[in-house]
Amino acid sequence: MLNLNTETVRFIIDKAQAFQMVGEDEADDSIEGPDPTYAELKTTIEDLEPDQQISLVALMWLGRGDYAVGEWASALALARERWTEHTAEYLIGTPLLADYLTEGLDQVDTASE
Numbered sequence: 200m201l202n203l204n205t206e207t208v209r210f211i212i213d214k215a216q217a218f219q220m221v222g223e224d225e226a227d228d229s230i231e232g233p234d235p236t237y238a239e240l241k242t243t244i245e246d247l248e249p250d251q252q253i254s255l256v257a258l259m260w261l262g263r264g265d266y267a268v269g270e271w272a273s274a275l276a277l278a279r280e281r282w283t284e285h286t287a288e289y290l291i292g293t294p295l296l297a298d299y300l301t302e303g304l305d306q307v308d309t310a311s312e
Contacts, residue, residue, distance in 0.1 A: 200271060201307050202254040208304055214240040215297035237291065244287035252286045253278040259290060262303030268310040
């Protein structure tokens with residue numbers, strides 16, 4: 200069902216959580232130099248094959264409640280239609296990304312049992 204290694208998804212979840220915590224800890228917008236957590240998260244997503252990025256977007260939508268597990272093919276089709284080279288920015292810019300990916304992964308794991 201998922202065209203993506205679960206360990207890779209969990210790594211992205213960990214990095215997204217760390218990035219969200221860095222953002223919450225910032226008292227203002229004055230960041231000196233590039234954020235290494237952001238850079239690592241972005242690079243990890245960009246290094247995925249397009250089909251894997253598409254699966255990641257569909258997984259996020261699943262976890263967000265836009266789709267049910269039974270609608271996985273529809274979620275993938277729309278994610279494929281909307282895929283761009285800026286998928287990493289889209290995902291990272293999604294509030295609660297780590298939570299949505301975690302929920303989506305839980306739903307996929309439950310469905311495959």
